[in-house]
Amino acid sequence: MEPRLVGPGPYRATRLWNEVIELFRSGMPLRKHRCRFKSYERCFKASEAVDWLHELLGCNQNFGPEVTRSQTIKLLKKFLKNHVIEDIKGRWGKEDFQDDGHLYRFPPSSPLKPYPKKPSCTKEVIKFPDWNEPMSGASQEHILVKSVTMNSEMWYKRHSIAIGEVPAGKLIYRRELTQANVEEIWKSMTLSRLQKTLGLDSLDEVLDTKLVNAKHIVQNVYSVNKQGIVILEDKSKELPHWILSAMKCLANWPSCSDLKQPTYSGFERDVFKTIADYFGQIKEPLLTFHLFDVFVSVLGLLQKHSKVIEALQISCLLLPPENRRKLQLLVRMMARISFNKDLPPLSESVTTRTLMVQAFSRCILCSKDEIDLDELLAAKLVSFLMDNYQEILNIPSSLKASVEEQVVHLQRVQIKYPGADTDATFPAPSFCHQISTDEFESQRANGSQEPLVALLEEIAMNKEISVKDKKKKLKQFQKSYPEVYRVRFPTPEAEAVLFPEKNKQKPPILMWALKKPFQPFHRTRSFRM
Numbered sequence: 001m002e003p004r005l006v007g008p009g010p011y012r013a014t015r016l017w018n019e020v021i022e023l024f025r026s027g028m029p030l031r032k033h034r035c036r037f038k039s040y041e042r043c044f045k046a047s048e049a050v051d052w053l054h055e056l057l058g059c060n061q062n063f064g065p066e067v068t069r070s071q072t073i074k075l076l077k078k079f080l081k082n083h084v085i086e087d088i089k090g091r092w093g094k095e096d097f098q099d100d101g102h103l104y105r106f107p108p109s110s111p112l113k114p115y116p117k118k119p120s121c122t123k124e125v126i127k128f129p130d131w132n133e134p135m136s137g138a139s140q141e142h143i144l145v146k147s148v149t150m151n152s153e154m155w156y157k158r159h160s161i162a163i164g165e166v167p168a169g170k171l172i173y174r175r176e177l178t179q180a181n182v183e184e185i186w187k188s189m190t191l192s193r194l195q196k197t198l199g200l201d202s203l204d205e206v207l208d209t210k211l212v213n214a215k216h217i218v219q220n221v222y223s224v225n226k227q228g229i230v231i232l233e234d235k236s237k238e239l240p241h242w243i244l245s246a247m248k249c250l251a252n253w254p255s256c257s258d259l260k261q262p263t264y265s266g267f268e269r270d271v272f273k274t275i276a277d278y279f280g281q282i283k284e285p286l287l288t289f290h291l292f293d294v295f296v297s298v299l300g301l302l303q304k305h306s307k308v309i310e311a312l313q314i315s316c317l318l319l320p321p322e323n324r325r326k327l328q329l330l331v332r333m334m335a336r337i338s339f340n341k342d343l344p345p346l347s348e349s350v351t352t353r354t355l356m357v358q359a360f361s362r363c364i365l366c367s368k369d370e371i372d373l374d375e376l377l378a379a380k381l382v383s384f385l386m387d388n389y390q391e392i393l394n395i396p397s398s399l400k401a402s403v404e405e406q407v408v409h410l411q412r413v414q415i416k417y418p419g420a421d422t423d424a425t426f427p428a429p430s431f432c433h434q435i436s437t438d439e440f441e442s443q444r445a446n447g448s449q450e451p452l453v454a455l456l457e458e459i460a461m462n463k464e465i466s467v468k469d470k471k472k473k474l475k476q477f478q479k480s481y482p483e484v485y486r487v488r489f490p491t492p493e494a495e496a497v498l499f500p501e502k503n504k505q506k507p508p509i510l511m512w513a514l515k516k517p518f519q520p521f522h523r524t525r526s527f528r529m
Helices: 012-027 047-061 069-081 153-157 177-198 215-222 241-251 265-282 290-301 305-316 321-339 352-364 374-392 396-413 437-461 469-482 482-488 492-496
Strands: 031-035 041-045 103-105
Touching: 012 047, 012 069, 012 153, 031 047, 041 047, 041 321, 041 469, 047 069, 047 103, 069 265, 069 374, 103 215, 177 215, 177 290, 177 305, 177 396, 215 305, 215 321, 241 265, 241 321, 265 321, 290 305, 305 321, 305 374, 321 352, 437 482, 469 482, 482 492
Parallel strands: none
Antiparallel strands: 031 041, 041 103
């Protein structure tokens, strides 16, 4: 069984868990081992399992070479606890797996995690201001208009190449959007863009949209300093000053301006330990528990660099402002420390980059239940964040431009023409609701054919227009909607019924009309040779 890339979507962590189990069972070498004068068939040593699984995870594009040996051991402990493996005496249920020579085997069937029941896709439609009803305090500028219905004349003016006149219209109410309106627009369009970027039919399976705070999105976009770091309104949610000073000290090493650097050896390790201990004791990860599935789904786009950058940009906008600020400061410090060649090594056993991932992965991303592959997935995400933090923690410019354009459009005074394209209100982005193919075909037929059939019938039966104009409109309709026209007029004879030929009797030819009027004789001069 070959490893495959598990793309974004619901229950991605569960799908990865099941795939790793299947790969482990199908690929792990099994042979006879002896233990205490007794032979055991089809089993493996703990150290052999660590070696094989570590190599598998490192070569798997879902995890990558960032996976450490200690993380592999933790995963095998979870395997033992969940009865994916058992010792040679059939014992399991405890995480007492060690990287040693103890013997383990596979049970007759390793339990795969079941997928939760797929929830029904519900629509969350953001209520845009209703431009057809006046709002208290809003100016109501009207012009008198004539009620115009969608008739053949109106249709012809809309579809004609040269429109000779403009139909009657009305000025739509001018209305000021409230801050709540703007926040809901931001929420709706942000979630719609995230759904499109992830390529999902619905976000309901990876995110409870009711938990998304629209105020947080707006503050994360507009309340920022020159470096793009979020500015908090509530200063009590700031990082402690001593933690900020310690982070600046290591991030700007050796040119630290906030602290007078002591001269004793190991000072930088003590500072790092202080920072790691502080972030290690926070109760909820910076990316929050309820966004865990969203960020795990984003990891399925790692093969598409621009897509994963955009998805992470949008996902980070959903964070509470205090979490986003802490994430920005922490990841920036981690990246600077990893690439700072002047900073002494902070560990003797692992590289500085690996140390950053191990120390802060759990405080950035982890699942609430602490199961599955959260540690491996967190390491993958944190490594990518460190390499691309400047892009990821910026505001997505295309989304911001789209939202601001929509807000300006809603605030602008508009002229609405009955029956024209501008008469249709633009609905807010909403989540998809899956329907059957038969229902789709029925909706498409009923929603588009019936009005066109009625319009064609009105043109055909209209006796107030001349024959020439009627032929011209029918020709235009036939060119635009040939299928509808063909149903109504299957043969030329059916069309000819609309234009019966009139029997015109020609007046009799009078004999005197052929005779030329009397002309006097004119003598002409003859020429003789």
